[in-house]
Amino acid sequence: MADVNFDTRADKFARNIYDSSKGKLRQAVVMRELLEHALPKIPKGCSLLDAGGGQGQLSLQLAAMGHDITLCDLSANMLAIAKTNAEQSGVAERLTTLNLPIQALATEHQQQYPLVLCHAVMEWLEHPQQTILELIPRIAPGGMLSLMFFNYRGMEMHNLVCGNFDNLGHAMVHGKKKVKLAPKHGFDNQEIIHLLQQAGLVLERQVGVRVIHDYLRDKSMQENRLEELTQLELLYCDQPVFRDLGRYTHLLLKKPA
Template sequence: MQDKNFDKLSQKFAKNIYGTPKGEIRAAVLWRDLAPQIAALSDKPLRILDAGGGFGFLSQKLAAMGHEVVLCDISEQMLAQAKQQIEASEVQLNITLVHSPIQALSSAQHGQFDIILCHAVAEWLIDAKTTLQGLLTLLKPQGLFSLMFYNKEAMRFHSLVSGNFDYVMRDMKVKKKVGLTPTHPLYIEDVRQWFNQWQLTMICQSGVRVINDYLKHHLPPNFDTQQLIEMELLYSQREPYLSLGRYVHFLAKNP
């Protein structure tokens, strides 16, 4: 078995993830969590690693603010998309593209970083814990680690409210994997324990898509996507909604 490579799905992935309200919610929650912490750190340009960052949605945003970004991905197609977008940018972006598995990154080759982003990657890894622990060797003391992962409990709850009881009884295993359904979703408590073991100080925790994925098919005629995003932000850090987020974002500081 090997970790997921999105080469064959790169166009579908870009369209499904960022060209939709799902993507807008993801971007809004991540940015709400990250922006004040980045502002507090950045009296000078920061070195940022976007590990498994695909075509670099956040990489480009951060580089446009003057930070130095290393964007690493296992997918050549994703990085080709990133290259096109970087070259088309109106402002010059200091982004280094690295085509490699994130397990192959080393501080000897790439140095250390003020911030490491690892978003929607862990749930595709065969051994997420070991891989993430390896990434932390590239994080400076007092550096920030931003991890967003697919929440197994939310996956189960979504299946339950959709009436897919047989799927739940099989522990959500299918004979044929659907392209964009993560292969190794994680439990929130497991990831919290890892953070404790690694002595990371948690700064904030948020659910991502705590409402969107449970919306009914028949919505009120005045339904407003902008209001949905506002509600997502309002409830994303409150229990029990946080734990029902389709993804969960942890932002923590290195000791």
């Protein structure tokens, strides 16, 4: 498959992902991780790279904190929405956009950054592991990588608790995709951690994202009790067993100085 471009689905992506309880929980967990475990370890007000950052919801929050953001994405429409959101938030002067596939950063944008974000991108790439490894040179020595990816074990668990027993194993990855905005494949946590450790990065944090939300039997609670649910997600997301079954996995890794 080729890398997925969301140009024709930018508005739908905003409604169904960013503005939903799924997106709100995702941002809450990842922002907590950045605020408590990444930003204190990098210079205040430094420049950051959001690789494959789409509409830049999370990186624009970082811009509001005084960081200059370089937002790279394959979709011109997603970047246009990011620019509009930046103007409305008063941070347009802190946003630089690059309409490039993130693979092109290796040759067309060789600046290094104290923090590189790559969230929910791997699962849409033709060569995900290779592409993530090519991002490592963009991390400054002593800098951090914030990586989030669709979790294979979360896919399995979701199908099991939903009774989708015919959608496991080979069928789960290679079968007919029923939801256009749902990734077709996920990644094993330990395989990705090992890959990046072999490349020289040091794992500092691992959490699950949506460790409760998607498994609720009463789906109305996803919206009706979102505030309480968010607090529980933040409580359980870094605990063993729960973190391994999140629909997404978020890693913070450090590049040695």
